[in-house]
Amino acid sequence: MSSAPLGILMLDTQFPRPVGDVGNPHSYRYPVVLRRVPQATPTRVVHERAAGLVDDFCDAARALQDAGCRAIITSCGFLALHQQRMADAVDIPMGTSALLLIPLLRTLLGSRATVGVLTASSASLSDDHLRAVDADPATPVQGMPPDSAFARVIIGNQAVGDMAQVGQDVVDGALALVRNAPHIGAILLECTNMGPYRERIAALCGRPVFDLIDLANLLMQSTPSLSAQR
Numbered sequence: 001m002s003s004a005p006l007g008i009l010m011l012d013t014q015f016p017r018p019v020g021d022v023g024n025p026h027s028y029r030y031p032v033v034l035r036r037v038p039q040a041t042p043t044r045v046v047h048e049r050a051a052g053l054v055d056d057f058c059d060a061a062r063a064l065q066d067a068g069c070r071a072i073i074t075s076c077g078f079l080a081l082h083q084q085r086m087a088d089a090v091d092i093p094m095g096t097s098a099l100l101l102i103p104l105l106r107t108l109l110g111s112r113a114t115v116g117v118l119t120a121s122s123a124s125l126s127d128d129h130l131r132a133v134d135a136d137p138a139t140p141v142q143g144m145p146p147d148s149a150f151a152r153v154i155i156g157n158q159a160v161g162d163m164a165q166v167g168q169d170v171v172d173g174a175l176a177l178v179r180n181a182p183h184i185g186a187i188l189l190e191c192t193n194m195g196p197y198r199e200r201i202a203a204l205c206g207r208p209v210f211d212l213i214d215l216a217n218l219l220m221q222s223t224p225s226l227s228a229q230r
Contacts, residue, residue, distance in 0.1 A: 002013060003030075003031065003212075004068055004069065004070040005030065005031040005032050005033045005068070005069050005070065005220075006030060006031070006032045006034065006065075006069060006071055006073065006216055006220055007032070007033050007061070007064030007065070007067070007069030007070075007071070007073075008022065008023065008032055008033065008034050008035070008064075008069060008072070008073055008074070008075060009035060009037060009039065009057055009060050009064070009072060009073070009074040009075065009079075010023055010034050010035060010036045010039065010074075010075045010214070011036075011037065011040045011042060011045055011074075011075050011076050012036055012037060012038055012040045012041055012077060013038055013041070013042060013103065013150070013157050014077075014134070014157055014158070014159040015153050015154055015157055015158055015159065015161065015193075016071050016159075016160075016161065016163055017151075018163065018196040019192070019196060020195035020196030020197070020198065020213075021193050021196055022055060022073065022074075022075050022193075022195060022211075022212055022213060022216075023075045023192065023193075024193035024205065027100055027195065028064065028213070028216070029072070030220055033064060033069055035056055035060045035063060035064055035065055035173045037056050038055075038056070039053065040053050040057070041157055041203075042076070042120075042154060042155045042156075042157050043155065043157070044077050044123055045076045045079065045096050046076065046078050046114055046120055046124050046155060047121065047124050047155075048080070049081055049124075050071060050079060050081070050082060053190065054082050054085060054086070057074070057079065057082070057086055058085065058086055058090075058228045061086060061089050061193055061222060062089060062090055063093060063142075064090075065090045065091065065092050065143070066127075069092065070092065070219070070220060071092055071093040071094070071095065071159070071216070071217065071219035072090065072093070072094050072095070073094075073095045073096070073191050073212055073216050073219075074086075074095075074096050074192075075096070076127070076191075076192060077096075077097035077098055077099055077119070077190035077191055077212065078095065078097070078120075078124065078129065078190075078204060079094070079096040079106050080096050080097035080099045080100065080129050080130075080132050081099055081126075081128060081129050081132050081134050082096065082132075082225070083096045083100065083133055084132070085099075085211050087134070090117040091221045092152075095142050095212065095219060096114070096190060097129075097133065097140055097190065097212065098188055098210065098211050098212040098214070098215060099117070099129065099130065099133045099135055099153035099188070100133045100193070100215060101115075101136050101188060101214065101215055102115050102117070102130070102133065102134075102135035102136075102188060103133070103135060105186050105188065105210065106135075106136070107187060109185040110185075112183075112185075113181065113183055113184060113185030113186075114136075114140065114181075114184055114185065115139060115140075115184060115185070115187075115188050116140040116141070116142065116177045116178070116181050116184035116187050116188070116207075117139055117140065117143070117177075117187075117188050118142050118143075118170070118173050118174050118177055118187060118189050118190065118191070118194060118201075119141055119143045119144075119190040119191060120141025120143065120144055120150070120151075120154065120155060120190065120193075121143050121144065121146075121151075121155065122141050122142065123143065123146075125141055125143065127191065140177065140184055141177075142169070142173050142176050142177035142180065142181075144169055144171070144173070145192075148169045148215035149161065149165035149166050149168075149169055150161050150166045150169040150170060150173075153166050154166065154191070154193050159162040165196045167196065167197045168197065170194045170197045170201070171177075171197055171201055171204060173201050174187055174201040174204070174205050174209075175204060175205060178207065184207065184210045185207060185208075186206050186207050186209070186210060187201060187202075187205060187208070187209045187210070188210050188211070189201075189209065189210070189211040189212075190207075192211070192212050194211065195211045195213060198211060203217065218228055
């Protein structure tokens with residue numbers, strides 16, 4: 001694997017990021033470069049569809065490319081809505097969201113099962129987000145309750161929070177997803193802050209669990225660096 005780093009477009013956040021979170025450099029086995037996009041709060045990106053911020057994300061992506069990154073991901077799966085525009089802004093692979101994995105996983109699972117999505121907000125994850133990554137709008141989705149610790153800490157962008165309860169909220173959401181859609185064959189974590197709990201989810205739900213770091217690993221293993229392309 002090349003020593004060229006992975007670029008990560010970061011939201012403007014202050015909440016804790018345990019290992020397994022996309023925004024924690026220790027979540028990776030290769031170097032990463034983090035670039036924060038000012039004013040890109042969770043509320044603006046999740047609930048307001050990143051209105052007025054997409055140009056800023058594209059500019060930040062070009063800066064990561066110029067820094068020699070091999071590929072780029074983001075720290076919020078709701079940026080799937082802008083996948084094409086952001087991918088067009090650079091000459092290296094751009095993975096805005098774990099939602100990009102849905103068509104692949106759906107094909108691998110066969111016709112008797114499907115992928116279920118665990119998201120930060122089911123109210124904000126629209127058909128438009130799914131269509132933007134060629135995913136079926138009928139994909140089963142389970143979100144975090146608006147009054148949960150997860151919503152208060154992550155969406156509310158709190159510097160300090162009850163992370164044990166945040167983790168329990170995520171696990172409870174995954175269990176609800178399987179309970180409501182027992183035919184799913186895999187669980188996809190839309191939210192990049194759910195990764196620290198994926199092993200607990202897999203053990204309790206009996207399904208394989210995928211997130212954006214899986215896509216990042218794929219890109220970093222298979223993509224030549226920009227310098228090599230030149």
